[in-house]
Amino acid sequence: MCNQDNHIVVFEHEALRFDKGEKRISKPQFDALQKYYGSGVPYFKLIYNGVQFNEYVGVIQIGKTTIEVLPKADKNSNSTIEENKWRDILIGMMRSVGSFNIKSTSSSNLKIKPNSILDLYFEMFINEVEYILHSGLIKKYRKKKGNVLALKGSLQFNKHIQYNLTHQERFYVSHTTYDVVHQLHIILYQAIQLIKQINSNTSLHSRIGSLLLNFPEMPNIKVTESTFNKLIFNRKTEHYKKGIEIAKLLLLQYHPDISKGRNNVLALMFDMNMLWEKFIFKSLLKYKNSQSRITAQTSKYFWKPEKGNRSKMKPDIWIENDGESIILDTKWKNLNGYNPSPDDLRQMYVYHEYYKAQKVALVYPGVKNEKRNGLFLDPVSSNPIDKECGVITIEVDNNIKKWQENISEQFNDWLN
Template sequence: MIKASEHITVFEHETIRFDKGEKRITRELYEALQLYYGKGVPYFRLCYNGIQFCEYVGVIQVGKTVIEILPKADKNPNLGQDEQKWRDVLIGMLRVIGVFDIHSTSNSHLNIKSNTILDLYFELFLKEVEFLVHSGLVKQYRKKQGNLTALKGSLQFGKHIQHNLVHKENFYVSHNTYDVDHLLHFILYKTICLIKQINTNVSLQSRIGSLLLNFPEMPDVKVTESTFDKLVFNRKTQKYQNAVEIAKLLLLKYHPDISKGQNNVLALMFDMNVLWERFVYVSLRKVIGRENTITSQTTKSFWKPQNGNYSSIRPDIVINYDSEQCVVLDTKWKNLGGTKPSPDDLRQMYVYHEYFKAKKVALVYPSNMFNSIGGVFSRLNDKETFEKSCSVIGVGVGDNITIWQEEIAKYIKNWMDDKSNN
């Protein structure tokens, strides 16, 4: 049984229960997840005495228990041996699409290999704030009211009478002050305190404690989406943007347990279908983008009701849009395992073929190895001479992310140039 402070690693679509199984959880953890599910989260579904994860991957922390959900596109039954491989794949994909921006001076030495996604976010945030403290926290002007022994700013007459009938040596004034007490630091300090509360990584504890000693204590403020909407970064505060973006993610994804106070939930989850689409798109842009135009989520009008706006179609990736060499790709994060694509996916590709006047269309899936299978749509009538085709491209998962990107782009480029699969 999983104890309250342990780390659980599962794969997408896996089920964990409190009554049986190697990854057996406590009933209390199940009830906490059940309560969290009631808030409308899409990351898992409830099943008999347990939960089944969906196509979302990442980390859910409940109290001190960390549940790490990894992607898995192969059929290898040796799950334990695959954990580090798929952890590296997930982190690598997130880095490629820009979720982990580790190229700035302040965060160029992150220990990527040994951490979970949650630890990476914590470490990235700590590195950013350490950089800000080292370079000097930015001061801003703010209005301040209170008693001073000298008249400064404007005298608040009503409050002066109220507070200083006895202490006539004081002046209750409103004045501008120039210091570090402003909203940016309120947000960062609140996030440091949150990380201190929920961190389970021993190697980060001393850094968190040291940062709290070096960062000035700030008042506790209520943080909502609107708090971040009203932030404006200028030349001096631009260096805060990375830290504030991570703070926003952590603070808004944190759900405190107001009933018991022990099962607070923090979820950092990613839809693998969206992640896979963005990863393939970025890989194509990086490797073959110079000789081809590559666009993502290109919209085309499809149907219009008598009253109202057009419905549209929007394939994942279009290469060489509006040309004779147009190619349309739709990405799907699932392993077909030798089965055929779904009829709905094939119908969708037929529509893309027609409406984009594409030379080729293909469904792109992860696979155990690189391969492509061609197929043709049936002719509408005997007079039709053009046979529309749709390929299924399997993308083998690589160990080195950079090499894997190159392999994906080159394989798809070779498929595009191959006239035998038209």
């Protein structure tokens, strides 16, 4: 059953059911997830009386219950120690690739001990809004219509007659005002209200309450993707950017339970394959030599139909080093001593051919550092040919700096 603070921790590919298991969700929570799944979310699949998570990790909050999905690249038991280790690894990886990169002067060390990455996003948002309030809310010009006691702007004659036949001291006008009521503040205010409603970390309660006291009340609008697409930042509003980015993440991923209002769903989930790819790329970039050039997701066209669009291939990491071309493909899975899948190897063979690569390798997480090399075979004779594909397994380490150094060392060892 879920513990007293309504916090359930699972690892990727685990299942949660409402009818059995040490960890369970309730039937209404399953119904909320089932409804959420209907909106096309890829974070889990529906199974009999429950859900099974996939390679997406992060948090899903249903009402007051938080389901935290952590990554895992070993077979150790699912103990509290393991949970803490993998939570630290996930947060460390996200920090290193920029998911927790706060560039404004509010970037202080996060103070709370997080129960999940949701708490970190909440505190980052609070930090940003506190900094904005401390700097002073910017004002903008806006059009305003309504009754005033002095004639200013342009008189809206029809409305004036409609509202003021018996109030000759009033004027219904359209005029320009210069104040803090504008889109940026409306978005921030709605995000503050949202985290007040869904936050369960007592360390943040007073700070959220203080924000609501100090932030001027704003009108309510329906916030959509297009609301954010229309925003334009300039020199005066640049320091709003990070707060708006987090507000966007929270507001657009929040799905209220319209029918009963108890099982609202908020999901902040991240594709572990993409995170692993970015982490390897950032680690190699951090420790590369000056002669190397490292690029991510470099695409090349390889087929054109008689009609229609061309098709392209896109390896994860392309390295040019001393005139050599090296291709790396990252896979977030534990091989457990087995060979890579035929599909992955076929993909590397194509990269070898098309990018004229001297070396290609598949990069996996694992319980120890390991490097294996294999040769592709001639399609006619089945004899080995001079086309090598390496398999590099990187030992996982919750000391992120040490882990990144290790990644660079393992890669350099493989090259030499």
